[in-house]
Amino acid sequence: MRVAAVIMAGGRGERFWPSSREDLPKQFLSFQGDQTLLQRTIRRLEGIVAPEDIWIVTREDYASLVFEQVPEVPVRQVLLEPQGRDTAPCGALAALYLHHTDPDTVMVLLPADHLVLQEDQFRATLSAAVAVAAGGDHLVTLGIQPTRPETGYGYIRVGESCVSPGDHAAYRVAAFTEKPPRERAMAYLQEGGYYWNSGIFVWRASTILGALWQHLPALMEGLSPLKAALGTEAEGEVLRTVYPSLPKISIDYGVMERAENTLVIPADFGWDDLGTWAALERVIPADGEGNIISGRVVAVETRGSVLQSMKDRLLVTFGLSDVVVVDSEDAILVADKARVSDLKAVVGRLEAEGLKQHLRRPLSLPSGSAD
């Protein structure tokens, strides 16, 4: 059985500005240790997916970052989107390539910019999902055991039990739900049987292509010229031609919410999608005052804050609670921690205020480091 991973690494990640930039999104930054999120995503698959079976879908703009950070991935398996069209075209594109070689390839589709704390647990769950997907015509997703009434994630309600590979049970999906308001999220938590939608999917290439033809035929029609060109010299040119006109839609909305053959495997491996600066305190141990500190920082009477200086620059904080301070070569962010989920809108204003240069890396900023 061939297992391939398709890593989606085309996200923009404005919510980690000023560490992330238009030309250096979150997946190319490191938040713990030296490895970037992309590098950790690949390392995390060790033992399940062989290095030669790693595929990456990213934007053309980020190609050089990918080649630089993960040179072990074969260049022809780095698929370049001329522009982002959300996850359904991305998954369909990769499925076509995998299907071309072996229709029964088990495909793991996963984002490059998530964080997993318990990697062994992750691998055990993923192995179970691979076994389920290999054994039937299932669209399998990993559902994360919720630990708080999070309003920023979609939820999956489990239905009847289906198969139980090893220690892991797979359930039919009763429903995918949109991001809930807080009260509903709290009800989900109390009620039980609801899991966060991780955006990690496992299926056979033939199974997902069948589902795509069924639920998103226009997308598959649009990709037909590419299918015919696979393995020829025209491949790259055809991709560039057809991709921009594909419907922009997520695979959750376009396929998973409509399909009947969806399964969910409940999982609990310290997962976080690192949606905001505030998420760091969930995944990085805080000091005695509840601060997450990186770099040269003197935090005096400062509590519950994310504080990040850079290089030789010193950050001194005094008498503050629950703030996010992030320094970079050309810009500093100082924000209320409770508001950083809206950072994207703030950063969006910079262009309007004639400060566009701070949306991209300054010339001398090296890639791949968040600190």
Place this chain on the structure above:
Amino acid sequence: MRVAAVIMAGGRGERFWPSSREDLPKQFLSFQGDQTLLQRTIRRLEGIVAPEDIWIVTREDYASLVFEQVPEVPVRQVLLEPQGRDTAPCGALAALYLHHTDPDTVMVLLPADHLVLQEDQFRATLSAAVAVAAGGDHLVTLGIQPTRPETGYGYIRVGESCVSPGDHAAYRVAAFTEKPPRERAMAYLQEGGYYWNSGIFVWRASTILGALWQHLPALMEGLSPLKAALGTEAEGEVLRTVYPSLPKISIDYGVMERAENTLVIPADFGWDDLGTWAALERVIPADGEGNIISGRVVAVETRGSVLQSMKDRLLVTFGLSDVVVVDSEDAILVADKARVSDLKAVVGRLEAEGLKQHLRRPLSLPSGSAD
């Protein structure tokens, strides 16, 4: 009548870190427009003290800053303290020099690092003080009409009316009081008849020397070798020898609080001693959200804050109230505005934490600019 000004420019000013440094204290920074506080202090005396009658007392370390910023002051009138001994030795030293030329010189002793908003009003008041000092054996000080129950200043209680030069009344000083707790400060304000001690003094050289001999004889004894050496080649060498052993005491405590012949002239010219970053909002007009902004700053949902970026670096604040954020080439301060009066202690910790290099200017930081 010869009127000379003696400007005390030896203060350390750690409370404006990171703009101020050990080797670039507050008086050498500009907070409004281009001129530094020292330059403004000299300009403010125009029409009362001729440029050739300006004297500056400063620390040897700051000599080059003084020569650079106020080249119009004759080099031999820049008196260099080998080390700071507070204001009594400083005033005594300058009085000796002035007395040597003309015992009746009216001497205006004032700090280099205060801010005055109404300069015409300042000059009118100072003229009155000069007239009073010239006309009798008085130690005259300017008392500032208080506008808030400030606990950071000493207060002067006025006694009976004495002389009234023009529009300005001079009163006998009933008492100098220490910095009061808040309740007492509020009582002073309600009661009336209390003024802030501005640290600006006017007297004849002969008068202050008489008072110094009376109240601080040890200090004057210590200075005797210098008096004998004035005008000789040994002058500088003697100053370096005797100064470090002089008693370290303020002229307020050492002379003014003990003397009988003290007068106060109530004044109201928009005075501030710029004791902390928070003081800026009293002297610089705020924007619609109550922010004092300097440099390239995008303040989103930010209120009542002092925000200062530097050069081409961008500062973005989001969802904050009453903070002070000051960027500099090698260090950033982010502090609760209500706490910046304790900044000196925080900065003092840097040395203990092995970060001494941030107490002095980085090599490439130009002098004389706070932004």
